[in-house]
Amino acid sequence: MSKVRTALTAALTALVIAAAAVLWHHLPTPTEVYAPFEVVGSQGEPVAGRVIALTVTDVRVGPRARARPRPVIAAAGQWVVVDADLEATSTFLMPEAELHVGENVYIPSDRFALAALGGPLAPGIPQRGSWVFDVAADLLTSNPGTTLQVWSGDDRFDSRLVVPVSLAGAERSDPIAVEPVAVGR
Known part of the structure; x- marks a missing residue:
C-alpha cells in the first residue's frame, strides 16, 4: 500500500507542478496588468478620461515653426503641430502627451515649451x-497610423486618451504659427 501511495503522491505532485508551469507561461506581463485604460476618441470630438478631457481641433505640418516673439525654428524632420482644447475634470494635474507615428513615439519638443500645452491644469479652467x-x-509621406496619446502622471490603472489624427488632411504651412496657450473660455 505504501508503494501505491508514494507513486500516487509523486504523480499528483508532478501534475500540480506541470499545471503551475503551464499557468505561469500564460500569465499576463506586468505591462499588461498595470497598463492604462485607453479611452479612444476621434479628431474634432471631445474625449474624456477619469481626470482629463481633450478635443483635438486641428493638425498642421510644416518644415519651420514660430512662436512669437521667438525666431522661426527649423525642424530636423517636419513639425507636426496638434492643436487641442484641454481640461482637468476633477483635480489639479500636469498633462503629458506623445505622438505615435507608426512604430515611432515622439514627445513634444522642448523648443516650444513656453508656448505649448503641458503646463498645470486646474479643474474647470480649460486651456x-x-x-x-x-x-x-x-x-509623413509613408502615412502610417498616427495617434495622439494624453494622460496625467503615472497612468497605471488610469485612463489614457487616444485620438487618431490624420496627417494626410493636415494643413501645410511654412512657417507654422504656434500661438501661446489660452487659459479660460
Missing part, C-alpha cells in the same frame, strides 16, 4: 493650445 512634435519627414 487651448498646441503640442509641437519634430517628426521624421519620411514617416
Whole structure:
C-alpha cells in the first residue's frame, strides 16, 4: 500500500507542478496588468478620461515653426503641430502627451515649451493650445497610423486618451504659427 501511495503522491505532485508551469507561461506581463485604460476618441470630438478631457481641433505640418516673439525654428524632420482644447475634470494635474507615428513615439519638443500645452491644469479652467512634435519627414509621406496619446502622471490603472489624427488632411504651412496657450473660455 505504501508503494501505491508514494507513486500516487509523486504523480499528483508532478501534475500540480506541470499545471503551475503551464499557468505561469500564460500569465499576463506586468505591462499588461498595470497598463492604462485607453479611452479612444476621434479628431474634432471631445474625449474624456477619469481626470482629463481633450478635443483635438486641428493638425498642421510644416518644415519651420514660430512662436512669437521667438525666431522661426527649423525642424530636423517636419513639425507636426496638434492643436487641442484641454481640461482637468476633477483635480489639479500636469498633462503629458506623445505622438505615435507608426512604430515611432515622439514627445513634444522642448523648443516650444513656453508656448505649448503641458503646463498645470486646474479643474474647470480649460486651456487651448498646441503640442509641437519634430517628426521624421519620411514617416509623413509613408502615412502610417498616427495617434495622439494624453494622460496625467503615472497612468497605471488610469485612463489614457487616444485620438487618431490624420496627417494626410493636415494643413501645410511654412512657417507654422504656434500661438501661446489660452487659459479660460
